[in-house]
Amino acid sequence: MASTRPIVQQNRGEAGADVGGVKQKKVVGEGRNRRALGDIGNLVPQVNRPITRSFCAQLLANAQAAATENSKKQMAIPAEGVLAGKGGKEAALPLPPKPAHQKKVAVKPKPEAVIVISSSETEQVKREKPNRKKAIEASSSKKKGQTLTSTLTARSKAVCGLNNKPMAQIVNIDAADATNELAAVEYVEDMYKFYKEAESESHVYDYMDFQPEINQKMRAILVDWLIEVHHKFELSPETLYLTVNIVDRYLASTMATRRELQLLGISAMLLASKYEEIWAPEVNDFVCISDRAYSHQQVLVMEKKVLGGLEWNLTVPTPYVFLVRFIKASLPNEPDVNNMTFFLAELGMMNYATVMYCPSMVAASAVYGARCTLNKTPRWNDTLKLHTGFSEARLLDCAKLLVGFHSTAAENKLRVIYRKYSNPERGAVALLPPAKSLLPAANN
Incomplete structure (x- = not known):
């Protein structure tokens, strides 16, 4: 090459060569230094020099020799170095001779290794996942079963005899009015909670x-x-x-x-x-x-x-406010239950003896008395207990009072309510016999 040509000539020149009539001694020293760098360049290939086919063949031979050494456990013959020829050119080296007594052995990965790496480990992980889930669930359930709270709850239920009691069936009485804006389903519970406090x-x-x-x-x-x-x-x-x-x-x-x-x-x-x-x-x-x-x-x-x-206070919860809600909770909603409930409630409103009871209790007792009179089963359920706030035992006294008014309504001189509910338009519920189980004679 044109750039390296003068350098080669300087390396081959003698010390004291004339360049333009003047001897240059330092050029000789530089030539020696360049010769040493040239020797180093023969051992370490320059970066700009491309890898030749012979060098690739040498690398392939070295790889085959290493594979043969691992498989047959024999020593491989090392390859000779790459020497630089004249003018900085490389000399191609011959491939190492193959032994006559050795056969070419193709090195292939073992199939067992492939199976172990790819399939068995994944299958083992897949099999372990459900087993781990079951173990975690079993341990969690075991821990839950061993807590002190669950033990005390189970003992209290056993003492009260609640182990065999079925779960409470509470019906959502406002489900049918979910799309009715006038029903105010979102606020009805808060409204009746306020009525209970205000009564x-x-x-x-x-x-x-x-x-x-x-x-x-x-x-x-x-x-x-x-x-x-x-x-x-x-x-x-x-x-x-x-x-x-x-x-x-x-x-x-x-x-x-x-x-x-x-x-x-x-x-x-x-x-x-x-x-x-x-x-x-x-x-x-x-x-x-x-x-x-x-x-x-x-x-x-x-x-x-x-x-x-009254201090201008007319916004008060009357028995009618609770009657509407409690009748709705008395499922199924039947006309005879509605008429009988209002009949008993108006009888209680006319008689002064019911003044001692709060409006919500009078309304709940009217519903309970109506269900007993019409032989509805069950007489009182968890849905009514939830919405009324009264148990069956608390309503017995007031309900007996209302049913007693029903038993004497036909003989009473004040017969406006009796005639009103003897009309077929109101189911003629006043003509029905009162609930015998709530009459005083039945309890004696």
């Missing part, structure tokens, strides 16, 4: 001892007449229950005369109608239905007096 604030206790001119019989006559007026005006059930609640709360806070009792009933129904009805009756309607015993002005004055005595 104690508006609960009326025994007040007859503080009324000198009014007794229980007068109150029953007034309620019986109000139910008839309510039926003639075709008002909603909420209005009737709120009317009786207003009367009781006013009498519990203020003394009233005998002459004002009917006026109190008219004013209470007027207030309840304004609160519950879309089209409430007018004052003149109540004056006319009372046979003009009171004037228009007297009704307005009593209305204002009642609102002052």
